[in-house]
Amino acid sequence: MLETLKKRRAIRNFLPQPVEREKIESLLEAATYAPNDRMREPWHFYVLQGDSLKRFEQVALDYLQERFPTKPNLVESSMKAVTNTPLIIVVTSAIVEGDEGATIDNTFAVSSAIMSMWLMAESLDLGMVWRTRGVGLVHDTALHKFIGATESERLIGTLCIGYPEEPITTEKKRTTFSEKTTWL
Template structure:
């Protein structure tokens, strides 16, 4: 699979078989983050793979939202350590988004499906305590990984290149 195929074919998947991604394979997927571009080589990203205990704590903190947490067998909290200098902090977030996307593409190349979900709970004290995210980090999402049930979904409708590219004189 070449990179363009991975970019085109990766899909957000919300229904998974209940089998966790094996640790070795998950490490290969998360290793892809290392190769993301990042200014000053700050490597600001952090990935926390939830185990049964931390998932239990998060589910307790989630209350009614706990059911949604059980959709994927492997959950990873993606965060970053922002620089105290605002312009560098913005770059840290941008680099971390690149790193996250690298993991989604790597997962796809491994035959593993994924879902990048924003979960407000991880911005709260209860969510941070449950997942061990310290106060100096900012959470960008809860990444879901696993084997899709059935076919990958059809891609959502997207605007064409003419909507976002301008060739200037």
């Protein structure tokens, strides 16, 4: 297990090859086995590929151009995250009206589900990155609106998925757990 966790990487460059429907369904199925408080199963998945992904390109472009009007190079390089990705899955978490604790717990459960998808992706020879910033658009209304999510859903992750262009060779750096742990 430790080796599997050490091997998991954020993959950002993909081949143009589409992801098979069967593999997409395996990712979604893996997500649903995540732990979740009181079995609220608070996740929802929006799958973007082909035409819908093409339409999302315009949403991302509009957002970037509005946000960085004087930085066309940044806009162009950021757009590659969308144009070079064959599959995007947006994952939302249910907001529990009047119960902030439950709403936060739901985001924890959805985060666990995303981690399951990430590990599942690697076992299917797929690469994945969980995006929130930039074209991840998790902290903006544009993507929420585009996918047609309801007022009671919060965006947690924009998962860019595909067959990796090349394996990652850079070392995975982490602070040792001993510096992050207090033994009481």
